[in-house]
Amino acid sequence: MMEKSNIKNQISKLRIKNQNHINNFDFRFVILVFAFCILSFSCFAEPVSSSDLINNAKQYDGKEITYKGEVIGDIMARGKFAWINVNDTKNAIGVWAASELVKGISTTGSYTANGDIVEVKGKFNRACIEHGGDLDIHAESLVIVQKGEKREEIISHRKIITAIAFLIICLTLTIIYFIRLGYGR
Amino acid sequence: MVLKPHLEDFKIIGYYLGKIIIGIGLFMLIPLFVALGFREIAPTFDFLIGIGISFFLGFVLTKICFTDKDLNWMQGMIIVSLSWLVATIIGSIPLYLSGHFKSYLDACFESMSGFATTGLTLVQDLDHLSYTHNLWRHLVPFLGGQGIAIVALSLFVSGSSGAFKMYVGEAREEKILPNVIHTARFIWVISIIYLLIGTISLGITGILIGMKPQNAFFHGVCIFMAGFDTAGFAPQSQNLLYYHSFPFEIVTIFIMIVGTLNFNLHYHLWNGNYKEIFKNIETRTLLSSSTLIFFIVALGLKQLNVYPGLVMFFRKGFFQFISGHSTTGFQTIYAQQFIKDWGALALGGIICAMALGGCACSTAGGIKMLRLGIILKALKEDIRRIMLPEKAMVVQRFHHIKNVFLDNKQVRSALLITLCYLALYFTGALIGMFCGYPFLESLFESTSAAANIGFSCGITDVSMPAILKITYMIQMWAGRLEFMSIFTLLGFIVAAVKGK
Numbered sequence: 001m002m003e004k005s006n007i008k009n010q011i012s013k014l015r016i017k018n019q020n021h022i023n024n025f026d027f028r029f030v031i032l033v034f035a036f037c038i039l040s041f042s043c044f045a046e047p048v049s050s051s052d053l054i055n056n057a058k059q060y061d062g063k064e065i066t067y068k069g070e071v072i073g074d075i076m077a078r079g080k081f082a083w084i085n086v087n088d089t090k091n092a093i094g095v096w097a098a099s100e101l102v103k104g105i106s107t108t109g110s111y112t113a114n115g116d117i118v119e120v121k122g123k124f125n126r127a128c129i130e131h132g133g134d135l136d137i138h139a140e141s142l143v144i145v146q147k148g149e150k151r152e153e154i155i156s157h158r159k160i161i162t163a164i165a166f167l168i169i170c171l172t173l174t175i176i177y178f179i180r181l182g183y184g185r
Numbered sequence: 186m187v188l189k190p191h192l193e194d195f196k197i198i199g200y201y202l203g204k205i206i207i208g209i210g211l212f213m214l215i216p217l218f219v220a221l222g223f224r225e226i227a228p229t230f231d232f233l234i235g236i237g238i239s240f241f242l243g244f245v246l247t248k249i250c251f252t253d254k255d256l257n258w259m260q261g262m263i264i265v266s267l268s269w270l271v272a273t274i275i276g277s278i279p280l281y282l283s284g285h286f287k288s289y290l291d292a293c294f295e296s297m298s299g300f301a302t303t304g305l306t307l308v309q310d311l312d313h314l315s316y317t318h319n320l321w322r323h324l325v326p327f328l329g330g331q332g333i334a335i336v337a338l339s340l341f342v343s344g345s346s347g348a349f350k351m352y353v354g355e356a357r358e359e360k361i362l363p364n365v366i367h368t369a370r371f372i373w374v375i376s377i378i379y380l381l382i383g384t385i386s387l388g389i390t391g392i393l394i395g396m397k398p399q400n401a402f403f404h405g406v407c408i409f410m411a412g413f414d415t416a417g418f419a420p421q422s423q424n425l426l427y428y429h430s431f432p433f434e435i436v437t438i439f440i441m442i443v444g445t446l447n448f449n450l451h452y453h454l455w456n457g458n459y460k461e462i463f464k465n466i467e468t469r470t471l472l473s474s475s476t477l478i479f480f481i482v483a484l485g486l487k488q489l490n491v492y493p494g495l496v497m498f499f500r501k502g503f504f505q506f507i508s509g510h511s512t513t514g515f516q517t518i519y520a521q522q523f524i525k526d527w528g529a530l531a532l533g534g535i536i537c538a539m540a541l542g543g544c545a546c547s548t549a550g551g552i553k554m555l556r557l558g559i560i561l562k563a564l565k566e567d568i569r570r571i572m573l574p575e576k577a578m579v580v581q582r583f584h585h586i587k588n589v590f591l592d593n594k595q596v597r598s599a600l601l602i603t604l605c606y607l608a609l610y611f612t613g614a615l616i617g618m619f620c621g622y623p624f625l626e627s628l629f630e631s632t633s634a635a636a637n638i639g640f641s642c643g644i645t646d647v648s649m650p651a652i653l654k655i656t657y658m659i660q661m662w663a664g665r666l667e668f669m670s671i672f673t674l675l676g677f678i679v680a681a682v683k684g685k
Contacts, residue, residue: 055521055525057526072312072313072422073312073427076395076428082395083395085421087312091423092427094423096429109312110313111225111313114313127493127497127501129493131429132497132501133492133494133497133498133501134426134429134517135522151313153226155227155230159227159231159234160230162237163230163237165237166233166234166237166238166240166241170241173241174240
């Protein structure tokens with residue numbers, strides 16, 4: 001009898017242990033799935049670099065991506081759409097966007113200004129059929145992350161002094177040249 | 186026995202180099218005025234320093250080495266080869282001062298690339314470069330395309346037999362007009378007329394595609410200078426991809442073709458002799474080689490289905506092809522796409538197109554169509570000689586401005602220069618491989634540098650080894666001057682060291 005009850009106890013303990021194990025497994029599985037979902041979502045949201053897009057253009061072709069960078073040069077309006085070129089410090093990529101989307105861009109990158117930083121979500125094309133094979137992004141949404149600002153010209157004192165010194169030397173040489181030319185005549 | 190050069194040789198070389206340096210300083214006045222116009226203060230100082238150094242050095246050299254003697258062949262050749270090095274060093278001063286170059290070597294690379302009308306670039310953060318420096322980047326190929334020594338001397342010299350030696354030294358064997366200074370001035374006149382037409386065309390196209398008028402005309406003048414002089418620089422980092430415009434690309438294709446044609450042919454077209462374009466050996470060879478090589482490129486692209494549509498095939502495949510064959514180097518694709526997308530066959534085709542290059546006596550680089558035409562004619566003559574009876578007289582003629590009988594001297598010269606180019610392409614490729622790059626990429630970049638194209642498949646970058654930067658600079662220099670003046674300079678150095 002004692003032996004029978006011992007065996008029953010052991011079986012029930014094993015069952016409980018197994019149940020705990022299964023519960024632990026389920027819990028871990030749920031966490032893993034959850035983590036995977038979060039990670040994959042955050043991967044999609046994370047901006048892809050221009051180098052990554054250009055070097056792996058075939059893999060990204062036709063996929064929804066997020067790209068972030070500075071708007072440089074002109075905003076080229078083409079009917080209800082416009083081209084902007086967005087530079088992420090490595091390369092600049094053309095973004096084809098509805099005029100409505102680019103309306104808020106006030107500053108574009110040039111010698112005198114750092115352009116607005118924008119985050120573009122849209123479809124990436126390795127060779128866009130609509131645009132003659134351009135590697136481009138067709139924007140679905142565009143957010144101005146940071147407003148552009150004026151760039152200050154930095155002129156070192158050494159540069160100014162050197163320039164003035166050479167200017168004086170050149171003027172002196174020119175005067176000497178013309179005086180000698182006058183004596184020659 | 187090698188004769189040691191005399192002091193008089195050094196004086197003549199120094200005197201003419203001084204004049205050329207002053208000439209470069211004078212051309213720096215153009216960006217200086219642009220800087221003042223755009224109120225770009227820092228670039229104003231950069232160019233004041235550049236001009237100051239040029240005038241000072243030029244003045245000192247012309248005073249110390251003053252002579253009224255005319256040049257001999259050796260001196261003319263040495264002046265030309267040295268003037269390109271001096272121009273590179275002087276021209277890179279304002280570029281380096283801009284702060285957009287990692288080192289002075291990088292600025293020299295940019296300057297040499299510009300003067301040699303190559304277009305390989307090491308500039309950083311180009312999209313924030315000033316109008317002034319950007320204009321200088323594009324003005325440099327415009328000067329280099331006409332020939333630095335000739336450009337400078339046509340300003341100072343009214344008539345000189347010595348100028349012809351420099352004209353030949355700068356890889357121009359054909360005199361368009363009897364006097365070489367008049368020839369140089371004619372080249373200037375047509376270049377400036379084309380500059381006006383090209384700038385207006387590109388400027389209007391720029392406005393129509395949505396650019397601001399000021400930028401449209403600024404880009405127009407820059408793109409024209411880089412296109413007509415087959416350099417391939419552009420004011421923005423994306424090169425021609427920046428514009429996203431088919432009409433802009435069409436105008437650029439016309440400019441590239443005009444730039445790759447012989448100035449002698451331009452002279453005849455300007456004088457109403459339109460038949461010349463159909464009869465000339467160069468244009469015929471250019472048409473044949475274009476057809477054949479584009480077929481190879483098209484086959485390679487079709488194999489991998491890189492550009493499935495006809496329009497994209499034209500805008501990407503044909504544009505890159507014509508840009509390579511004309512030795513311009515404008516790109517509407519990213520550098521890495523050549524390697525990642527195009528495949529070996531299409532890339533091989535582009536390398537062939539780059540290696541052959543454009544027409545002689547133009548701003549184009551490479552082996553040149555005239556030489557290819559002469560070699561093919563010689564081959565045809567030899568085949569006919571084998572086929573016909575031994576007693577038969579086999580004579581080969583070709584038309585280049587006038588009817589010319591093919592002689593052995595022409596064939597020998599064409600073959601020698603072709604051999605030098607091939608050696609230059611492969612030497613650069615070997616050094617590229619020594620630096621750890623794969624064969625095809627190394628050959629592509631080396632051919633691009635030596636034939637003065639400017640295409641890059643990604644090797645040309647600030648991070649590439651200094652030895653490779655120097656190699657490409659030497660290739661650009663040798664390729665632009667077509668070897669002879671450089672061989673003369675090397676001979677002169679040997680004579681100075683070992684001569685008696």
